[in-house]
Amino acid sequence: MIAKSIKHSFLHKKSSGKVETDNSLRIYPLPATYMRRIDGGFPMFYVKNDVINYYARDKGIMKYNLISLYDYKSNQYDIIVTDYPYSFSDKSGEDMVLVRTPNNKYYIDGIVKEYQNFEDALIVLNVESGSLLYACRAHLRGTVNRVWHSMPIANSFIIVLTTSPKEIAVYVVDLINGKVDKLTMT
């Protein structure tokens, strides 16, 4: 039986500072998901397999973010922690694609307005390790022109076609092995 209510964390102090409910998980049809930001902490409660789960972080590790892995087919989800500055509510750029590879690696693939030294770039990033597997700026004069990129193929490969004043290049991003192969014609 799923509990209808849960007790607030002892970290919660009603009169102290900002209390904010995060709506980010409301996009999923999960009735018992609950998320609350509190001064100095960020406890999160969620229900999975009829069990209330609890995740907390404090100021010392606020650099970490949570990514919800919701599976529409099975109606199940998991939470993973990443230091990638991911935000569900960030509406800049395109929607991100989240994929789990056959060898259980998690990647985000999509166009971001800004990340590290990249602007308006297509990135493929391992969200668990935080390592950037591939990045390509888009449509900047005199530099690389990103022409096309595929959806993940067999949840294992992403293909990117680019042109520049010097070359035509195809990048095959191998998500399983964490490698990028370049086919180029100059």
Place this chain on the structure above:
Amino acid sequence: MHKFGYNVDRDSKGTVFYQKYYIDIRLHIYRQFGVDISLTASYQNRELEVVLKVSEDISIVRRYAIDTKLDLSASHLYSVIVTSDEYMLLKGTRVSDHVELYYKNEPQDVSININSSFRTNRHEDVTITEVNSKYFIVFNKAKIDKLATKNWYHVL
């Protein structure tokens, strides 16, 4: 001028986005190179083949195989909301108000706003997704076919 041609032979078995995949892109780049190039990529039987071709004489072919020890069904594309025959609904991971509709692997130029009308209901073997008053209904065909008696209901 970009010419994108898609020809997809795909079954919507479930967890893997494309069981079979074929894409053919023909690109004419006249300013820099004055050439027509083509990119073809095909995936089948755990192998991806990519061909970049400038002319009949100049082409690069690479093949990438997936280790047979890996279980493809263990992978998952979280953006897939629902698939049915050649249709697929995709939703990114952000709180955007946009859902993409794919037909035969090609994104359709339709505006789907999930804030105005998006709902998905899941029963044991049936998933009903409503987008802009259009319904996508996916059911477990194997179980339906096994039923000795079938009652059909039409919902208007």
